[in-house]
Amino acid sequence: NIMLILALAGCCAALPAAAGEDAPAPQIVNVAGRETVSLDGLWKTIVDPYENGYYDYRRKPLKDNMSYFADDDFDKDRTKLFEYNFNTDRTLLVPGDWNTQRPQLYYYEGTVWYRNLFDYKPRTDRRTFLYFGAANYETIVGLNGRKIGKHVGGYTPFNFEITGKVREGQNSLVVKVDNKRLAEGVPTLNSDWWNYGGLTRSVVIVETPLTFIRDYSVQLKKGEPQVIAGWVQLDGAEAEQTVTVEIPELKISKRVTTDANGYAAFEVKAKPVYWSPENPKLYAVKIAAETDSVNDRIGFRTIETRGTKILLNGKEVFCRGVSIHEEAPYGMSGRAFSGEQARILLGWAKEMGCNFVRLAHYPHNEAMVRAAEEMGLMVWSEIPVYWTIQWENPATYANAEAQLADMITRDKNRANVVIWSVANETPHGEARLKFLRSLIAKARGMDDTRLVSAAMEKTRLKPDLLTVKDDLADLVDLISFNQYVGWYDGESEKCDRVNWTFDLEKPVFISEFGGGAVYGRHGGRTERFTEEYMEDLYERSVNMFKRMPGLAGTTPWVLKDFRSPRRQMVGIQDDFNRKGLVSDQGGKKKAYFVMQRWYDELKEQYE
Numbered sequence: 001n002i003m004l005i006l007a008l009a010g011c012c013a014a015l016p017a018a019a020g021e022d023a024p025a026p027q028i029v030n031v032a033g034r035e036t037v038s039l040d041g042l043w044k045t046i047v048d049p050y051e052n053g054y055y056d057y058r059r060k061p062l063k064d065n066m067s068y069f070a071d072d073d074f075d076k077d078r079t080k081l082f083e084y085n086f087n088t089d090r091t092l093l094v095p096g097d098w099n100t101q102r103p104q105l106y107y108y109e110g111t112v113w114y115r116n117l118f119d120y121k122p123r124t125d126r127r128t129f130l131y132f133g134a135a136n137y138e139t140i141v142g143l144n145g146r147k148i149g150k151h152v153g154g155y156t157p158f159n160f161e162i163t164g165k166v167r168e169g170q171n172s173l174v175v176k177v178d179n180k181r182l183a184e185g186v187p188t189l190n191s192d193w194w195n196y197g198g199l200t201r202s203v204v205i206v207e208t209p210l211t212f213i214r215d216y217s218v219q220l221k222k223g224e225p226q227v228i229a230g231w232v233q234l235d236g237a238e239a240e241q242t243v244t245v246e247i248p249e250l251k252i253s254k255r256v257t258t259d260a261n262g263y264a265a266f267e268v269k270a271k272p273v274y275w276s277p278e279n280p281k282l283y284a285v286k287i288a289a290e291t292d293s294v295n296d297r298i299g300f301r302t303i304e305t306r307g308t309k310i311l312l313n314g315k316e317v318f319c320r321g322v323s324i325h326e327e328a329p330y331g332m333s334g335r336a337f338s339g340e341q342a343r344i345l346l347g348w349a350k351e352m353g354c355n356f357v358r359l360a361h362y363p364h365n366e367a368m369v370r371a372a373e374e375m376g377l378m379v380w381s382e383i384p385v386y387w388t389i390q391w392e393n394p395a396t397y398a399n400a401e402a403q404l405a406d407m408i409t410r411d412k413n414r415a416n417v418v419i420w421s422v423a424n425e426t427p428h429g430e431a432r433l434k435f436l437r438s439l440i441a442k443a444r445g446m447d448d449t450r451l452v453s454a455a456m457e458k459t460r461l462k463p464d465l466l467t468v469k470d471d472l473a474d475l476v477d478l479i480s481f482n483q484y485v486g487w488y489d490g491e492s493e494k495c496d497r498v499n500w501t502f503d504l505e506k507p508v509f510i511s512e513f514g515g516g517a518v519y520g521r522h523g524g525r526t527e528r529f530t531e532e533y534m535e536d537l538y539e540r541s542v543n544m545f546k547r548m549p550g551l552a553g554t555t556p557w558v559l560k561d562f563r564s565p566r567r568q569m570v571g572i573q574d575d576f577n578r579k580g581l582v583s584d585q586g587g588k589k590k591a592y593f594v595m596q597r598w599y600d601e602l603k604e605q606y607e
């Protein structure tokens, strides 16, 4: 049947490249602990809203040598027609979002091309990878005129192997970053934070031995706090090697042999001093194979729930937290990426009395998690499954699961990370439950040592009696939910009237509450957007929490005012969600001190 053959041929021609062909290589962990060459700095850029450098005028993808990946220009041969030129175009700093670097890009959602010319000297005894801390949202990478891979998702790291593709002398690295929001994306079209685009985290070249230690897990064994357990994963032809896991301070030197897949698991008895907010103890750990070795600093602790309590190292703990967006402090604004920025943000949390932070609503940069670990802050880490994801779309699920897996892969050795969260304020329903059930299973399958949660929503039983009624609550370890009594739900006095009841025996965790105020704007306690309203709301909220059965933690929304396109009121919001306890310029609002006083009390009570 000729028609059928033609139809099939047509269909196949239109099929995207086989899955996996241009997918990133498996994630390399602890990149900071390896031989790297930074590609950070000023990159040449081309702003390309119509994707002219990628599609022809029939909207068919251009061949590499016709696209901007070719990195040709008019200066090379002035008899040829070129309508782009990286050399004469403008620059952007990497890492960094483009929105806050160039006024014309403030609201921009689309493609920007980045180019970096770098010199390199390949070595026959080394493999070479290109590692991106994150780029928002879809990234297509080209090297020396050829596309080498693609990644989707704005907040997780990815790396491509360029061994044999990177050449001696000058190399042209061209990256197409597109932050268009997509209905099928994770997050989807709608959210409440700025869609910062660009190469938002560092880009580095990672050099490894031919067979190298790609990944490892070194943590306390589930249920056995006197046993350190884990595994090592080699990558390369010499898969079978002797590997030693050394923790000199604990006098541990454990030898294992990797199998034909380069994998070995281990267990060793140990009596570490446990990591805790009061004593964020980390140990120097060295993983040494025959062909490679990696150093890290790793802490050990247990986290579990018993009834309505959260136990850290077997002891009841109240999570005195705050939610944080990954945005730079002091009006530097834009996406945060550095350890310095992390220490300022986390310093405000510490000063408020926190022992915990909720890193909302996506995985933050690794420097943030590591700074929190050193400063004694437990972490709730989440993926951007937010509001209305396409629950029935298998590609959306695969995307969400990949982001979850990459988050866990990157941060599984961080003792301070105690909660993986899979969703925020998602609408009830069968498809959603199935989607989230699979994500939860994935998280537990990869890591059985931590708690799994989701930020759910409240349900009203009677006008003044509230609860959480969500099938998801059965699947997660906490009854964690966002509630805005006194802001979206009534006036602040409502906090005095409502009571809460929960039918599950699990710790209750308020993952969000609060309201907005402009720093320095004053008025009566019932006038919205004044510091007095916000202070009053926080005082009443705290009183309400004191009556809440099983409460084990709170992370008010939010540490700092953050940019959001949903917040348009001029003179008050000016594109900022004003629920920060600290203003975007670093001013502490009155409500900050309400939290500080309460957290001081709680510290006394629990320590």
Ligand code: GCB
Binding pocket: 192, 361, 424, 425, 482, 512, 557, 577, 579
């Ligand atoms: C929420 C969301 C958070 C918003 C916040 C708000 O429930 O989880 O992302 O920013 O409310 O301010 O409305």
